[in-house]
Amino acid sequence: MQDLINMLGQQVQRLELFEVVAWFIWSHKNRLRLNKKGLPSENFFEAAKTYLSNYQAKRSMSRMKQPKENTKWQPPMEGIYKTNYDGAVFIESGEAGIGVIVRDARGEVITTLAEKILYPGSVEVLEALAARRATKFAVELGLSSSILEGDSEVVYRALQASNWRHSSIGEILKDTVSMVGSLRTFSFSHTRRQGNNAAHALAKRAIVSFPLLVWMEHVSPNVSPFVISNLSFDE
Incomplete structure (x- = not known):
């Protein structure tokens, strides 16, 4: 936990990231207690950054007032x-x-x-x-x-x-x-x-x-x- 605090202390405005990493640690501890496989501890920080980044991106998109483009799958040409x-x-x-x-x-x-x-x-x-x-x-x-x-x-x-x-x-x-x-x-x-x-x-x-x-x-x-x-x- 001290390593986590030191690592995040070097970041600017990373309170949200700290909370996500802490949640990962808590979830990992519970999975181990139930004898379930969890995410390796050395991957916590990168996984938390990815999780937070995806969440923030989705949150930003939901706040946009412009209508979303309705992209559909397009078929290939015949024979392809x-x-x-x-x-x-x-x-x-x-x-x-x-x-x-x-x-x-x-x-x-x-x-x-x-x-x-x-x-x-x-x-x-x-x-x-x-x-x-x-x-x-x-x-x-x-x-x-x-x-x-x-x-x-x-x-x-x-x-x-x-x-x-x-x-x-x-x-x-x-x-x-x-x-x-x-x-x-x-x-x-x-x-x-x-x-x-x-x-x-x-x-x-x-x-x-x-x-x-x-x-x-x-x-x-x-x-x-x-x-x-x-x-x-x-x-």
């Missing part, structure tokens, strides 16, 4: 598949989920994947891992052409510009670029969360994966509503 991916963090268990969904030009589901992994320490790294897993999945399926789409602008811009050699996600994106070369044609695409909600629901579904679940030509019930709503795209 779209592979959407996303990640989700399970703070209390120190784990994370990766969701991948492959659809054709009619919006029909080819296959989906939900995989549980250890939380890598940051959302940026998690999204990079999701992009790599989606690429590997597309290659494993034997797809010849695919658009790889996620809602992380950081990962998308890095993949587009190959600006990853000296970043924290450089090696992961290097693997992604290497694998995607196995496809005859490919491209990277970015969408907002609303346009990626099926992949996000799959990522959250991964919390009950052991550690991997794959569905062929259908999805789990909690993901179906998002897939159905996506079928209402504009012609």
